[in-house]
Amino acid sequence: MNNNKLISLVAEVLKLPPANVTDTLAMGQVESWDSLKHMELVVAIETGYGLELTFDEIVAMKSVGDIRKVLAAHGKA
Amino acid sequence: MNLTGKKVLLTGGVRGLGRATVEKLVAKGATVCVFDIDTTGLTELAQQVPGVGAIQCDVSSADDVARAMGQYHEQYRCADVLVNNAGILSSAPLVRITPTGIETHDINLWNKTLAINLTSVFLMTSAVVSRMVTTRTRGVIVNISSVSAGGNAGQSAYSAAKAGVNALTATWAKELSLLGIRVIAIAPGFTETESTKQAVSEQVLKETISRVPLRRLGRAEEIAQAVVAAVENDFFNGKTWAVDGGLVI
Numbered sequence A: 001m002n003n004n005k006l007i008s009l010v011a012e013v014l015k016l017p018p019a020n021v022t023d024t025l026a027m028g029q030v031e032s033w034d035s036l037k038h039m040e041l042v043v044a045i046e047t048g049y050g051l052e053l054t055f056d057e058i059v060a061m062k063s064v065g066d067i068r069k070v071l072a073a074h075g076k077a
Numbered sequence B: 001m002n003l004t005g006k007k008v009l010l011t012g013g014v015r016g017l018g019r020a021t022v023e024k025l026v027a028k029g030a031t032v033c034v035f036d037i038d039t040t041g042l043t044e045l046a047q048q049v050p051g052v053g054a055i056q057c058d059v060s061s062a063d064d065v066a067r068a069m070g071q072y073h074e075q076y077r078c079a080d081v082l083v084n085n086a087g088i089l090s091s092a093p094l095v096r097i098t099p100t101g102i103e104t105h106d107i108n109l110w111n112k113t114l115a116i117n118l119t120s121v122f123l124m125t126s127a128v129v130s131r132m133v134t135t136r137t138r139g140v141i142v143n144i145s146s147v148s149a150g151g152n153a154g155q156s157a158y159s160a161a162k163a164g165v166n167a168l169t170a171t172w173a174k175e176l177s178l179l180g181i182r183v184i185a186i187a188p189g190f191t192e193t194e195s196t197k198q199a200v201s202e203q204v205l206k207e208t209i210s211r212v213p214l215r216r217l218g219r220a221e222e223i224a225q226a227v228v229a230a231v232e233n234d235f236f237n238g239k240t241w242a243v244d245g246g247l248v249i
């Protein structure tokens, strides 16, 4: 359920088909995931999961798998 | 944004519009710190407006901004509001016909005007916004532009610098709004300050006033009031607000 939520959230922000969103998908790997889009992703995650990320967490979120780890630390995975 | 208890960093607050803005912000309960190049003026300001922080800084110098920002962050941690106000008025046409031929706009004056009015805004904002981002502070950047940004005959460098300030305001609003950081600008028209009186002749002032629908110069406290109102209004973003008595309509 939560897995689907994260995938659809990332797919929507990065304008990718959900099937292309895997844990290994990383920033810079697709054209749409640049530093400006990264901030959009951060805001979508904060709004979607009702949390506030620290700067270190934002920097650590380099791939979908990394985002999942950060969410787990917040008890959201 | 409610300014009570908010930390405001303002450049060029010793004199003129900056000074009037410092007083308005203090009256609103903000914790204000001023960066200015005028060391004597800073000492006087700190004595005259108790509680105001004063750090000497030439905002056109990258090294000086880095040093002063280090000092500021140590003392205040992170600004909630930055007001990029420091600036100089410079007037020179592109070319001037003289009895001996043609003179072109002095390159040193061009560089100096761009450095103090535009590069300073870039230097200060990058330093403050970096800290806002790392501390997740939802703040406001206020740039003091000018109606001259629309292009004022005899003010190539000044007009270009202020047009650049307007462009940065829009660009940064697009980049930073997602992080909760608003970027706005106030563009004063001709305002009654010492620097206006020194820089503009009586004749030109008279002629300017005749073009202002309200038939007068602005007052420093009216510009300060606009800065406060623009910061307080959370839906005002990315735009330049002309406070000019209707000069540019």
Ligand SMILES: NC(=O)c1ccc[n+]([C@@H]2O[C@H](COP(=O)([O-])OP(=O)(O)OC[C@H]3O[C@@H](n4cnc5c(N)ncnc54)[C@H](O)[C@@H]3O)[C@@H](O)[C@H]2O)c1
Residues within 6 Å of the ligand: B011, B012, B013, B014, B015, B016, B017, B018, B035, B036, B037, B038, B057, B058, B059, B060, B084, B085, B086, B087, B088, B089, B116, B144, B145, B146, B147, B187, B188, B189, B190, B191, B192, B193, B194, B195, B196
């Ligand atoms: N007064 C006007 O009619 C008018 C109109 C439109 C826009 N503006 C803009 O408003 C701002 C303030 O103008 P003002 O009329 O109050 O000017 P001012 O000359 O009265 O005050 C400028 C302040 O900036 C400081 N300063 C100058 N160079 C600096 C530097 N390199 N580093 C740090 N501080 C520096 C000065 O010491 C002074 O305290 C400027 O950006 C100006 O372009 C003024």
